[in-house]
Structure formats: structure tokens, C-alpha cells
Amino acid sequence: MTETGDDARETDAPTDSASPDAATDPEEADRRRLLKWVAILAFAVPVVVEVFTFGTMILEWLGLVSVDGEGGRDGTAQTATVTPAAGSDAVGVGSELLPETAPVETVDRSVVRGTDDRTYLLRVTVANETDEPVAVELGRLVLYDETTVASRSSTGTIAPGESGAVTGAWRLPTDAMPERVAVVERIGGETVVDRDVSLARPPIEG
Structure with missing residues (x-):
């Protein structure tokens, strides 16, 4: 039996071509x-993040950085501020x-007054038991950066068995702190001491 023309066309008709390979599609790539x-x-x-956190912990342990509380407001480590320390x-x-x-x-008084416009005050009471x-004379002040501030004040002459006092005042640069002061002491007119005396870090009064 012979196939009709319609059946032949239907049988011979090409199937739909396959979609392009996904590997060759630019959008898919x-x-x-x-x-x-x-x-x-x-x-x-x-x-x-873990490496940064671990590194920060190591630096803080070594004292190279400090973190305020649980960190700065942005959670980052803050560089440590080195504070000069007085000697023993x-x-x-x-x-x-x-x-x-x-x-x-x-020493009756040792204080820095003011924050921006600073003045260091040192008051010493002397009891003459000789x-x-x-x-006793107070001279120039030496700061932690080794700069000096000139000043000079004295008890004057204190008689045997009497007491006297001397108050030194030095104008300081902003943020500066005193490290040592020159002291001269005379007994019977003879100089027995002429040296620098180290100062403990004084409090700051606003």
C-alpha cells in the first residue's frame, strides 16, 4: 500500500532543533x-575577619595596641597611648x-593647674633642725621631652629651729608634664646640694 502525500510529508518533516548548549551560551557563562x-x-x-580578630588579640597581648572596653565605637582597635612614667x-x-x-x-603640694594654659605648682615646707x-631654692623645670622652663624661688634664710616654705610656679606648654626640678640647698651659707630631683607625675586640676 502506498503512503499518501500528507503522510509522507508528516513522516519526513524535520523535528525541532535542540536549544543551544548552555556551555556555549554567553549569558549562562x-x-x-x-x-x-x-x-x-x-x-x-x-x-x-577571623585573621584580623586574631591579629588584634595578639597585638593587644603584646601591648602594641589597646582596646577601650569592648573596642572603639566602630569596634576597631585603638593605638595605645604611651604615658611617661616617673622613676622610683x-x-x-x-x-x-x-x-x-x-x-x-x-613636698606639700605638687599639681598642674589648667588643661590648655598649664601651670605647675610645687610647694615645699622646710623645717630647719640644724x-x-x-x-632652699627651686630652679628650672625639666619636662619629659627634655625642654626646660626657667623659674627661680627661694625660702630665704631659715634660722635654726624655725620653718619656712618655698613655692615654685612654671608655665607649661600644652600637654607638657614636669619630670624633674633643679634644687639648691645651702646650710650655713655653704651649698650642700645642687642637683635635679625627679618628680612624681602630679595630678591635673582643671
Whole structure:
């Protein structure tokens, strides 16, 4: 039996062609590339955060940085501020200024007044327990950056068995702090001490 023309055409008609291979589709390739970078970033970001956190902990442990409380307002480590420290022989309020001498020179006051316009005040009371006249003089002030501030004040002559006092005042640059002061002591007119005395860090009064 012979097929009809319609049946032949129906049988011989070509089937629909397949869609383009996804691997050769430019849009599909771009989408896969984007997904690849998203996956890389999703892995890399937590690793970077952990490395940064661990590094900050190590630096803080070594004392190279400090973190205020749980961190700065933005959570970042803050650089440590180095504060100069006075030596173990530094004198403060209640200390004897010159313990090696017979007169008793007691520091009554040691304070920095003001924040921007600063003045350092040092008051020393001297009890002359010798048989000769005594005088104590405060001279130039040396700051932590080794700059000096000139000034000169004296108790005047203190008779045996009497007491006197001397108050030194020095104008300081902004943020400066005193480290040591030049002291001269005379007993019976003879200089027995002429040296710098280290100062304990004084409080700041606004």
C-alpha cells in the first residue's frame, strides 16, 4: 500500500532543533562566573575577619595596641597611648625633697593647674633642725621631652629651729608634664646640694 502525500510529508518533516548548549551560551557563562565569585567571597570574608580578630588579640597581648572596653565605637582597635612614667626615686606630696640632708624638706603640694594654659605648682615646707641657717631654692623645670622652663624661688634664710616654705610656679606648654626640678640647698651659707630631683607625675586640676 502506498503512503499518501500528507503522510509522507508528516513522516519526513524535520523535528525541532535542540536549544543551544548552555556551555556555549554567553549569558549562562556570565551567570556561572558570577556564582563562582559569590562562592569565593562567601568563603574568604569570614576567614579575613577571623585573621584580623586574631591579629588584634595578639597585638593587644603584646601591648602594641589597646582596646577601650569592648573596642572603639566602630569596634576597631585603638593605638595605645604611651604615658611617661616617673622613676622610683621620684618625689610627690608627702615625700621628702632631699632625704640626704639634715633639714626636713616636705613636698606639700605638687599639681598642674589648667588643661590648655598649664601651670605647675610645687610647694615645699622646710623645717630647719640644724644649728645653722638654711635656705632652699627651686630652679628650672625639666619636662619629659627634655625642654626646660626657667623659674627661680627661694625660702630665704631659715634660722635654726624655725620653718619656712618655698613655692615654685612654671608655665607649661600644652600637654607638657614636669619630670624633674633643679634644687639648691645651702646650710650655713655653704651649698650642700645642687642637683635635679625627679618628680612624681602630679595630678591635673582643671
